[in-house]
Amino acid sequence: MQDFAQEFTRALGLILSGDPGLWEIVLLSLRVSVLAVLISALIGMPVGAVLAVYRFPGRRVLIVLLNALMGLPPVVVGLAVYLALSRSGPLGGMQLLYTPTAMIVAQVLLVLPIIAALTRQVVEALDEEYAEQLRSLGVSRLASVPTLLWDGRLALLTAVLAGFGRAIAEMGAVIIVGGNINHVTRVMTTTIALETSKGNLAPALALGVILVGIAVAVTGAVSALSLRGDVEALRHA
Amino acid sequence: MRELPVAETIRHGVLEIEGLRVRADGGTLLDVPRLVLGGPGPTVILGPNGAGKSLLLRCLHGLIRPDRGAIRQDGVPLDAAIRQRQAMVFQRPVLLRRTVAANLDYVLRRRGLGRGDRRARIGALLAEGGLARKARQSARSLSGGEAQRLAILRALAIEPEVLFLDEPTSALDPAATQAIETLVKRASRRGMRVVMVSHDIGQARRMARDVVLMRAGRVVEHAPAAAFFAAPATLAARQFLTGTLVI
Numbered sequence: 001m002q003d004f005a006q007e008f009t010r011a012l013g014l015i016l017s018g019d020p021g022l023w024e025i026v027l028l029s030l031r032v033s034v035l036a037v038l039i040s041a042l043i044g045m046p047v048g049a050v051l052a053v054y055r056f057p058g059r060r061v062l063i064v065l066l067n068a069l070m071g072l073p074p075v076v077v078g079l080a081v082y083l084a085l086s087r088s089g090p091l092g093g094m095q096l097l098y099t100p101t102a103m104i105v106a107q108v109l110l111v112l113p114i115i116a117a118l119t120r121q122v123v124e125a126l127d128e129e130y131a132e133q134l135r136s137l138g139v140s141r142l143a144s145v146p147t148l149l150w151d152g153r154l155a156l157l158t159a160v161l162a163g164f165g166r167a168i169a170e171m172g173a174v175i176i177v178g179g180n181i182n183h184v185t186r187v188m189t190t191t192i193a194l195e196t197s198k199g200n201l202a203p204a205l206a207l208g209v210i211l212v213g214i215a216v217a218v219t220g221a222v223s224a225l226s227l228r229g230d231v232e233a234l235r236h237a
Numbered sequence: 238m239r240e241l242p243v244a245e246t247i248r249h250g251v252l253e254i255e256g257l258r259v260r261a262d263g264g265t266l267l268d269v270p271r272l273v274l275g276g277p278g279p280t281v282i283l284g285p286n287g288a289g290k291s292l293l294l295r296c297l298h299g300l301i302r303p304d305r306g307a308i309r310q311d312g313v314p315l316d317a318a319i320r321q322r323q324a325m326v327f328q329r330p331v332l333l334r335r336t337v338a339a340n341l342d343y344v345l346r347r348r349g350l351g352r353g354d355r356r357a358r359i360g361a362l363l364a365e366g367g368l369a370r371k372a373r374q375s376a377r378s379l380s381g382g383e384a385q386r387l388a389i390l391r392a393l394a395i396e397p398e399v400l401f402l403d404e405p406t407s408a409l410d411p412a413a414t415q416a417i418e419t420l421v422k423r424a425s426r427r428g429m430r431v432v433m434v435s436h437d438i439g440q441a442r443r444m445a446r447d448v449v450l451m452r453a454g455r456v457v458e459h460a461p462a463a464a465f466f467a468a469p470a471t472l473a474a475r476q477f478l479t480g481t482l483v484i
C-alpha cells in the first residue's frame with residue numbers, strides 16, 4: 001500500500017510537472033480520436049440523415065447493419081484494418097500500417113456506425129414531426145436534411161460525444177494497427193497497458209487519471225446536454 | 238347544396254374540387270363531387286369533429302393525393318409550383334427548434350430574400366403579430382397562443398395567394414383571437430384567398446363571406462355566410478347552428 005501511495009504521488013507529479021513524454025502521448029491520443037470523430041461525423045451524419053429521410057429498397061437492412069456495427073469489437077476492427085494495410089493487403093502499398101493515420105482509420109470504423117445510427121434515430125424522430133410542415137413550406141426532402149440536422153443539433157452533439165468516448169477509451173484497434181511505437185503511435189490506452197505490464201505504475205496511473213478525467217468530462221457534457229434536451233421537450237409539451 | 242354564382246369567382250386563388258374521394262382501409266373519408274372556393278373574403282369550413290375538415294384542407298394544399306378526383310387552382314391542377322403560392326397553418330403548428338425570428342427567417346431565406354429585406358420583413362411581421370419582444374426567444378418556449386400566432390405570421394410571411402388556416406384560434410384568449418382575426422381579415426382584404434376551418438360559430442359570423450358545412454366526409458351545405466346563418470337550407474345546418482348536430 002505504501003508503494004501504491006508513492007506511485008500515485010509520483011503520477012500526480014508527472015501530470016503537474018507537465019512531463020513532456022506524458023503530454024506527448026495525451027496529445028497524440030486527442031489528435032487521433034478528435035480527427036477520427038470529425039471524419040466520422042462528416043460522413044456519418046449525412047448518411048444517417050439520408051437513411052432517415054429517404055425510403056428505398058434495402059433501407060431496413062442497412063439500418064439493422066448499422067445498429068449491429070455499433071457494437072463491433074475494437075480488436076476485430078483492428079485486425080481487419082491490419083489485414084487491409086499490411087504489406088500483402090489490398091492497401092498495403094500506401095504504407096500506412098503503424099502510423100497515426102492507420103489508428104485514425106481504425107477509430108473511424110468504430111465511431112462512424114455509432115454516429116450514423118444515432119443520427120438516423122434522431123433525424124427520423126424529428127422528421128416524423130416536421131415532414132408535413134416542411135412539405136407545406138415547399139422544402140424538398142433533400143433540402144430538409146440540413147434543416148433536420150440543425151434542429152437536432154443537441155441530440156447530435158450527444159451522439160458525437162458518445163463516439164468520442166468510445167474512440168479515446170479503446171485500445172484493441174489502435175494497438176494492432178499502431179503497434180504502440182514510442183513517440184510515433186503510443187496513445188494513452190496502449191501506454192497504460194505497456195507500462196503496467198512492465199511494473200511501471202506511475203506513468204500508467206498518471207495517464208489513467210487523465211483518461212478518466214476526459215471520460216468524466218465527456219459523460220458530464222452528454223448528460224448536461226440531454227438534460228437541456230429534456231427541459232426543451234418539457235417546454236414544448 | 239347551394240353554389241355561389243360564378244361571376245363572383247373571377248379572382249386569383251380560386252380553388253376547384255371535382256370528384257374528390259379519399260379512402261382509408263374500407264371507409265370513405267372524403268367524398269366531394271364538386272366544390273368551388275373563390276371570391277373575395279374568407280371561406281369558413283364548419284363541421285363536427287372528424288367531419289373531414291382538416292383532411293379537405295390537406296387535399297387542397299396538395300399534402301394528400303386523393304384516391305380519385307382533381308383539384309385545381311385558377312384552373313391549373315395542383316403541383317409543386319402552385320403549392321409554393323399557398324401556405325397552411327396546421328391545427329397543431331410545428332415550429333422549428335430555433336428562435337422566433339429564425340422561424341420567420343427560415344421561410345424568407347427560402348424565397349431568396351436578401352439579409353436586409355429579411356430583417357425588415359421579420360420586424361414588420363413580429364410587430365403585426367405582437368411578438369416583437371419575443372424575437373430572440375426560443376420558439377419552443379412560446380405559450381400555446383403565441384406559438385399559434387407565430388405559425389400564422391410564418392404563413393403570412395411569404396404573402397401566399399391562398400392561405401389555409403386549420404382552427405387558428407382554438408388555443409387563443411379573446412383578445413388574441415381578435416388580433417388574429419384582424420390579421421387574417423387584413424390579409425384577405427389585400428387579396429389573399431383565405432380558407433379557414435373553425436369550430437367557433439361566432440368566428441364564422443365575424444369572418445366568413447361563405448360557409449362550407451361538412452359532416453362525415455361530405456359537404457352538406459355551401460352558401461354565402463349571410464344566407465347560411467339567416468336561413469340554413471339543410472337540416473344538418475340548422476342542427477349544427479343550434480348545437481344539436483352529431484357526427
Ligand SMILES: Nc1ncnc2c1ncn2[C@@H]1O[C@H](COP(=O)(O)OP(=O)(O)OP(=O)(O)O)[C@@H](O)[C@H]1O
Nearest residue numbers: 261262266284285286287288289290291292293328
Ligand atoms: N391518414 C388517415 N388514415 C385513416 N383515417 C384518417 C386519416 N386521416 C384522417 N383520418 C380520419 O378521417 C376523419 C376526418 O379527420 P379530420 O382530421 O379531417 O377531421 P376534422 O374535421 O378536422 O376534425 P376536428 O374538428 O376534430 O379537427 C377522422 O375520422 C380521422 O380519424
Ligand SMILES: [Mg+2]
Nearest residue numbers: 290291328403
Ligand atoms: Mg381538424
